[in-house]
Every structure is written in C-alpha cells, then in structure tokens.
Amino acid sequence: MAKKSKLMEVPFGLKEKKHGFWKQFGVLLKVAGLKVNLWEDTTFVLIDVPLNPEETKKILPLFMFLDKPYRATFFIVKYARTAFTGSYNEAALLVHVRTPLGKGVFCPWMIVNDDTAMIYGRELLGYPKKMADIPFTDLGKSITAGLTRRGINVISVQAERIKEEDNPAPVLQTKTFNFGGMGQFFSFNPIWMFKPRERIHESYSAKAVLNIKHSDYDPIKDLIADYKNPLDARIAKTDIFGSRMLWLVGFTGVRVFGNTFNLRFR
Numbered sequence: 001m002a003k004k005s006k007l008m009e010v011p012f013g014l015k016e017k018k019h020g021f022w023k024q025f026g027v028l029l030k031v032a033g034l035k036v037n038l039w040e041d042t043t044f045v046l047i048d049v050p051l052n053p054e055e056t057k058k059i060l061p062l063f064m065f066l067d068k069p070y071r072a073t074f075f076i077v078k079y080a081r082t083a084f085t086g087s088y089n090e091a092a093l094l095v096h097v098r099t100p101l102g103k104g105v106f107c108p109w110m111i112v113n114d115d116t117a118m119i120y121g122r123e124l125l126g127y128p129k130k131m132a133d134i135p136f137t138d139l140g141k142s143i144t145a146g147l148t149r150r151g152i153n154v155i156s157v158q159a160e161r162i163k164e165e166d167n168p169a170p171v172l173q174t175k176t177f178n179f180g181g182m183g184q185f186f187s188f189n190p191i192w193m194f195k196p197r198e199r200i201h202e203s204y205s206a207k208a209v210l211n212i213k214h215s216d217y218d219p220i221k222d223l224i225a226d227y228k229n230p231l232d233a234r235i236a237k238t239d240i241f242g243s244r245m246l247w248l249v250g251f252t253g254v255r256v257f258g259n260t261f262n263l264r265f266r
Contacts (some may be wrong), residue, residue: 039240041080043136044171045143045159047208048073048231049224050255056095056223058259059108061179061191061252067096067103072224074210075171076145076157078136079117088114089134091147091155093220094129097177101193101249102173109220109263111147125190126181128264130218143235154218156211161204161235168203172196172238179252180264187257191250197241208233217266 013184051070062065076091092110097103110127112118113134121127132149147155172197179189212221221227 007099027214030031037239037241039079039081039238042077042238042240043080043138043143043167044075044077044147044209044236044238045157045206045233046075046171046236046251047157047159047210047233048198049210049227050229050231052223052225053094055207058096058264059223059256060095060106061177061250061256063250064099064106064177066099067098069231070225071096073105074155075235076134076155076225078138082117082219083221084120085114085116088112089145090117091132091145092119094176099249100159102175105191106177108223108260109218110131111149111218112255122180124181125194126178126184126189128178128180128260130264150210150215150217152213152217153216154213154215154220156253158193159206159233159235162207163205165203165234168200168234168236171198171200171203172240174200177249179256183248187251189257190248191252192246194243194246196243199239199241201237201239203234203236206233214227216262219262 010198014240035053035155050260051066051072053066053070056066056177073094078089090110090240091110092107094105094107104153107127110129111134112129112131113132118129121129134147136145142160145157146153177191177193179191182228183190210227210230212224212227238251
C-alpha cells in the first residue's frame with residue numbers, strides 16, 4: 001500500500017488552521033457573554049472624581065444624560081489571569097449616566113497594554129481601547145500605577161488600603177452603555193447595553209492620590225472638574241465573568257463621532 005503523503009494527511013496545513021480558527025471562535029463566544037471566567041484574580045484601584053458637566057455632555061449620545069451628582073469612576077487594574085490572552089493592565093474612565101433604560105456607566109476612554117485585549121474589547125463590546133505603557137505595582141499595603149502614552153505621563157496613581165468593606169458596592173457589575181463593537185460603521189454606531197457579572201473577593205476603602213496631565217491624544221483632564229480631590233477611592237480584588245445581557249438599545253451619528261474622535265481614535 002502506498003504511503004500517504006504529508007499533504008494528504010494535512011492538506012496545506014488546513015487541520016492546524018481549522019483548529020486555530022475554532023479555538024479563537026470559542027474565545028470570541030466567551031468574551032461576548034457566555035458564563036465563563038474571563039478575568040480572574042484582578043486588582044482594581046477605583047477613584048471617583050467630579051465631572052465638568054459642560055465638557056462631558058458633549059460626548060454623550062442622544063438620550064443619555066449625566067447622573068447627579070456629576071461624577072466618573074477612574075480605574076486602573078491588573079488582570080492576573082484571563083481566558084483569551086495573558087496578564088495585562090488597563091485604565092479607563094466610566095461616566096455615570098441615566099438613560100430611558102435606567103442608570104449605568106458610559107465608557108468614553110479606555111487604555112490597555114495588550115493588543116489582543118484591545119482588539120476583542122473594541123470589536124465585540126465597543127470599548128474605545130488604545131495601547132499604552134501601564135506599570136502597576138502592588139506592594140500589599142499600597143499600589144503604585146501609571147499610564148504613559150505618546151511620550152506623555154498622562155496618569156499617575158498612588159493608593160493605600162485603609163479598611164476592609166463588609167458590603168462593597170459593585171466594581172463593574174452595573175449596566176454599561178458602549179457604542180461601536182459589533183455592527184459598527186465608524187461614524188454611525190450601534191449603542192449596546194450589557195451588565196458584566198463579577199465576584200468580589202475583597203474590597204478596601206482607600207486613600208488615593210491621582211495626577212492627570214493634559215494630552216491632545218487623551219484629553220480626559222478636560223472632562224474632570226477636580227482630580228486632586230477625589231470623591232471616593234477603594235481597592236478591590238474580583239473575578240469577572242460574562243454578561244447578564246447584551247442588547248442593542250440605540251445608535252450614534254456624526255456629532256458623537258466628531259466630539260469623541262480624540263478620545264477614541266488618536
């Protein structure tokens with residue numbers, strides 16, 4: 001009997017390619033909302049800051065309004081283990097909003113230091129992720145972190161654990177409104193509503209010092225009224241799962257595209 005050639009056994013490497021495709025397709029399903037552990041052993045520093053309402057209202061889609069008191073939650077986090085890439089760090093600004101579908105958060109700015117996390121976050125869930133250098137050092141009692149992008153030290157954070165919380169508020173398990181992601185058309189985008197699922201292992205009230213430098217590429221300082229006097233701060237360890245919902249709830253147009261261009265695309 002004639003021996004099978006390698007090309008007959010694995011024609012042009014199709015088996016390997018197919019395996020790679022289905023493996024990554026499974027990852028996409030997980031990120032899109034199945035009930036699996038997506039991020040484990042995460043360490044968040046969360047700092048609530050007052051907003052400049054005049055500037056922030058310019059970036060909100062139609063029928064989305066600032067919730068009172070006007071505030072946003074800045075966070076910087078280390079994801080120790082993930083289902084779709086290696087360990088990576090991230091920073092973001094979550095604006096607290098009210099909508100006809102209830103209160104939640106809107107994310108106009110998010111930075112990561114891992115390209116796979118950037119691609120999945122932008123393409124599936126509409127997070128406006130960009131790449132930067134994000135050092136994050138947890139010394140037990142305190143955490144030192146920062147963010148440098150395009151040669152500018154945009155963020156620096158010093159946080160210290162103070163007192164463990166008995167009944168901590170959610171970290172990310174709240175209604176989240178993002179535009180873009182699946183079905184995006186660059187300047188015309190769907191608005192998605194979803195609610196991450198999480199398990200909080202521990203949460204501490206914290207003393208935090210936040211410094212923000214202006215950058216034309218990351219103009220979050222324009223949105224914040226007084227970053228030197230945060231409203232609240234804490235440090236939390238969590239696991240994060242899929243989403244309780246993923247609903248299409250609206251659309252954005254050219255106005256929002258223009259007003260958020262520097263935050264999302266530069």
